[in-house]
Amino acid sequence: MTNLFEVYSGVNYSNSRPSIKAILDELQLLDFHRERLGKIQKFSFCFTYREKKYTLEHYFLYHWKGIDNWFKLKKPSIFTLAPFSLNKNDLCKLSEELMTAVNKWNRIEG
Numbered sequence: 104m105t106n107l108f109e110v111y112s113g114v115n116y117s118n119s120r121p122s123i124k125a126i127l128d129e130l131q132l133l134d135f136h137r138e139r140l141g142k143i144q145k146f147s148f149c150f151t152y153r154e155k156k157y158t159l160e161h162y163f164l165y166h167w168k169g170i171d172n173w174f175k176l177k178k179p180s181i182f183t184l185a186p187f188s189l190n191k192n193d194l195c196k197l198s199e200e201l202m203t204a205v206n207k208w209n210r211i212e213g
Contacts, residue, residue, distance in 0.1 A: 111204040
């Protein structure tokens with residue numbers, strides 16, 4: 104059985120945006136969960152970054168005008184600072200890049 108971390112480590116992110124690539128280079132993707140909450144979908148990426156464990160939750164809702172995206176970052180404690188500061192477009196791109204590894208992992212495990 105292949106774990107997500109192994110798959111993530113083998114993905115080439117060299118063509119990512121520089122601001123995202125710097126994060127991807129230090130990030131270790133550990134786990135992923137997908138959930139549907141009515142019309143809202145949620146992707147949860149569990150990862151370590153600079154030796155601390157976080158969960159990035161990407162919520163999105165499709166509707167006739169487009170897609171609404173919003174994010175929550177769960178930190179190790181309330182006293183832990185956010186590991187990085189990205190605008191919504193960069194968070195969407197980060198989620199998209201992480202999904203590259205998740206999709207590859209799903210094909211292997213499928």
